Amino acid sequence: MKSLFDWYMRKKFADTGIGRFLKKLGPGVITGASDDDPSGIATYSQAGAQFGLATLWTALLSFPLMAAIQGMCARIGLVTSQGLTVTLKQYYPRPVLYLMLLVSFPAITLNVGADIQGMGAVCHMMVPAVPVWMFCVAITALMMFTIIRYSYQKIAMILKWLCVSLFLYLIVPFLLHLNWMDILKHTFIPDIHWNNDYLSIIVAILGTTISPYLFFWQTTMEAEEQEHSGNGKKRAQGIWVDKRMLKDMRTDVNAGMLFSNIVMFFIILTTGSVLFSAGINQVETVDQAAKALEPLVGKLASLMFTLGVLGTGLLAIPVLTGSQSYMLAETLGWEEGLDKTFAEAKSFYISIIISLLVGLSLDFLGVNPIKALLYTAIVYGLTAPVMIAMIMHIGNNKKIMKEYTNSWFSNLLGALTLILMTAAAAALIYSLF
Template identity: 25%
Template sequence: MSIVERIKAIGPGAMVAAAFIGPGTVTTASVTGARFGYALIWTIAFSVIATIVLQEMSARLGLVTREGLGEALRERFDNPLPQFVSIALVVSAIGIGTAAYEAGNILGGAAGLATITGVSQTVWGPLMGLIAGVLLWTGNYKLIERALIGLVAIMGVSFLIDAILIGPDVGAIMGGFVPRVPDGSAFVITGLIGTTVVGYNLFLHASSVQERWSSVEDLGECRTDTVLSIVVGGFITLAILTTAAAAFPVGTNIEDVGTMAQQLEPLVGTHAKIFFSIGLFAAGFTSATTAPLAGAYATAGALGWERDLTSTRFRAVWGTILLVGVVFSALGTSPVQAILFAQVANGILLPIIALFLIYVMNDRTTLGDYVNTTPQNVLGGVVTVVVVWLGLRTLLSIAGVI
């Protein structure tokens, strides 16, 4: 496959990258770079590999079986009780979870525009929500995909230019790929991995590949799309972390990513502030669009509804998620209790989904020759152990134990 053909293959994978590089990732990467310098770059590398492993399985499941992950999860349980529990977990963790995070996505993107224009983010937030709603309402998958690919490109260029302007230490960057855990870094390590390996992206990917490709013969293109897109997403995260690492002395605390662009200005000039703000806007808008879409795919699949982008129930799900974000962004507040609930639900769901993925990807009656190979199972097992650890840390952290 030529380079041009590989670029043309990019699609659903770019939507996954657009979803995980949101304001949460920008914040976490910025905080990590400012506090620990280049020491935790290895965490990004691990996160990229882990995401590729799980997303490839999810995409392969969708392409081979023509089922979304929600349908697969519901149909594998004959007993009503586990079926009900699985549906409840999906709807709560993905549906309510994406609604809880939506305000942060919109406010993050609005903060970038506010820095550039001087207009309040409480004005930009609802406007962003409206534009995202119009884009989703078209029900045109190709249009949505192209818009998100374009924004990922803008985001990548913006953060890369910032990293170049700031002049990071290349030697220190290379040293950051050597795993080490500085004192007090466990929490941000958990955050970096947790903002990249995202549960709702598994639902988004399994469904979106069916919109893009119609045959299992396209699996090669699908894998190319997955790997390239997620690696690009990892480089964007790396650019954000290295920008913060180069700009601030180790140990600096960044409380609000919306102010980081302003903090960069006296260090490297107005251009750095503008590029960072553009990148933050693109990160917020792409996540504000993909989160409702993922929530709708997951909820519709789990409940056995039609996964048609133009159906009334599908639109009702993403519309509700988007409306929650718009309302809270207009108020300028974040639904803290809902986010705490979403963290708990996602902390429980992600390990379950990872285990379920490995289980179903070894079902030869469903997948035939496309079942997992031994190396894929080993990699999946390692990733699952890590996400179980992340889930436990999330629960213990919220419970106040750690």
């Protein structure tokens, strides 16, 4: 059954270019939008507050790199009809798989907890009478109910509509008086500061935009999307893959990654133009960023920033917990899938519940949410090179991909991504020690 979103779009735009374009959007757009979660918002806000417009160039740089890697993941899912974890399990030594799980699980759990905290904090800002912890509990309960109660198709529909919340960040800068020539300069000419704080924020930005958990999610969702497009029948490897499908997949992924980087650009632009210029260089919580914006740019802009945090959190948490549970289920051979009921995949859903509860516990342990978010992004930045190397190897493995191996251009962008992520991580480690 097609989602309500797809039905509405077919009715509204079926015979238009817009309608044909919207029908191609799916896992790629959801992946790109979920990348701008409260973790990303916090990282971009901190970058803007600390360094003004000096990190704007990273949005321009990261788009082709993100598109290349996520495109490889999508192609792997499309061709193999299975998740990245299963492919690693079938074709590579077990230690490789266990290493991926070891570096991914702590970062994902920390990310979940930090997102819950960030959402609870902005809810408390809007309704001060209710303590943060109550909002965090309510958000966790809502996520549990939604993920367990609804099928993959309905969750995908909800996630697609939540993507709209990201447009709020594109509006905020146009409510301000900005020097667009200065903005263009910082966008196209890198302004690099050779110190620990700047290198840390660059690694954090790269880590939160090119995140390992998105690699697993993109691959699995592409496989599930194709399974559902085939009337629910599990297809054999490589069957139904043609040039049109690959072209539609690239359109979806490129649109999602472009959207993600545009949002990133505008968040850095807003906080860099407002907070940095006002001398507010440290953002300790996500709600503090929203509060700091209010007296400087007005209540409307601050409210848009706040609503964006809530929308992206609701979008990202199912992606985070889902990707983690898919990884665990595929490793241990459990029944898995967001299209299955709780009774059909108990272990899969229990792992999601545990991930949410562990994430929620961070609030009661007094973990600073902004530091947790930044540390998460840095951990992603340090571990991403290993995953990128594995994805490139899979993408060029003819035994797995048959005739659908990476193009020379994909390999070029993948190699550049690997070099850049490795160099950034090495520079950070060197600066720390």
